[in-house]
Amino acid sequence: MTTDPSTSHVCLVADTVTQHDASFANRTLEFTEATYLKAVVGGLTDAGFRVTHLDSPGALAAQAPALLREDAVVISLWSGTRTRTRRTLVPSTCEGLGLRYVGADAYSAIVCQDKDLAKSYAWRHGIAGPAGQVVDPGRPFEPDPRLTSPFVVKPLAEGGSIGIDQRAFCPGWEEAARQVATLQEALACPVLIEEFLEGDEVSICLMGADGDSAQLAAVRLDVEGFDLARGIWSMEVKKTLTRPTENTPITHALDPALLRACRRLFDSFEKVDYMRIDGRMTRDGFRLIELTPDVHLGPTASFAQSMASLGVEYPDMWRTLISLAT
Known part of the structure; x- marks a missing residue:
């Protein structure tokens, strides 16, 4: 897939920090670090897109007339703080102003933000979680x-x-x-x-317009020197220990019935475009931890690595994602 950067404009909405302060109650831990922003802009540029970075839904609304004239596509890494509805603000702004965007709509975002609600929703589609x-x-x-x-x-x-x-x-x-x-x-x-769920940490990643056609791949997360199967993927392990991690493709090892259930769940959202279904492989099978439509889209993260296992390299991942804009 090729893209003409002179006519293909992506608006990236992201609140940023230079580097995370990995403290327990720091509400900016979801903000986009400078290195992550650079990697995403680089991937989009390599894919042939011209990128504009805005830092808030308010800035997006202010720039909407210009973005509409250029038929720009919006993609959000924006987090915000405190309010449980914060993940709905960018998609709602886009829909209210007629901007095309990639990612979860407001309904999908709010269902997945509440971890208990997400478990109930997944249960309806055949994916169990912990009590x-x-x-x-x-x-x-x-x-x-x-x-x-x-x-x-x-x-x-x-x-x-x-x-x-x-x-x-x-x-x-x-x-x-x-x-x-x-x-x-x-x-x-x-x-x-x-x-607590004891078992390998697994992310089942999907990207596409619907469950049937979505590209699907699963990876197992391993952390060097840390027994993740009997521990938790906590702030210290993610942010401060900086241990090497590896995302090992395991799609072939998963029950086909589980993969069909994941496709049904993905398809049940009217608009989500891409997501991770995160969980653990317990002795009773896969159990859900959370539904994650606000995935980390860096080149070494589990989502990009899962797509790479299907032969979708990083720039092509971005071309596919932007093609899903509605």
Whole structure:
């Protein structure tokens, strides 16, 4: 696929930081680091696109008339902070102003932002997740006796490992109660307690206009010197330990019924275009951790590496993504 950069304009919306400050309650951990922004702009440029970077939905709205005249395509890495609806702002702005964009619409974004809601949604399409309970701010914490330890305790609707350090792994209820209190004091947010899933960390990645035609590939995440199968992919492991990671293609090893369920789930969203279905391969099969339409699109991340396993190199990945704009 070739693209004429003189007539192909991509507007990239991203709030940026030079480098992440990997602290427990830092709400900018989902912002785009300078190295990531450079890699994305480089990939789009190599794919033949002219790129404009804007830093907010407000800037996007202000530039909408010029973008409409050029029939520009919008793609968002924008995170925002605090509000659970923040991932809806860019797609809603695009739809309200008639801009074409790539990625999840507002409905898809809000379903996936809430990790408990996402599990219920995935269950309807044949993908199971761990048992859990939600603790709302200001409500007394009452352990659900149906849950079996150990647990993972995390914010209900954050990303980027905000609020998830190694303390999120809780051997029992005493530790879980302590971590709930810590999160609610630091972030004033609903908290999700889930049964810990032991097993390989797997991302099933899809890209396309619908479930039937989407390109699908799965990778297993391995972290050098860290037993991820018995631990958690926390802020420290991601941001501060900087251990080498490897994304190993494993599509061929997965149950075809699971892959069909992933396609059905992907197809059920009216507009999503690309996403990761993240989970673990337990002794009972694949179990969902989260649905991730706001995937990391860097060249060494799991999504790009999964597409590379299908022969889709980084510039071609961008050409395909931009072709999905509506």
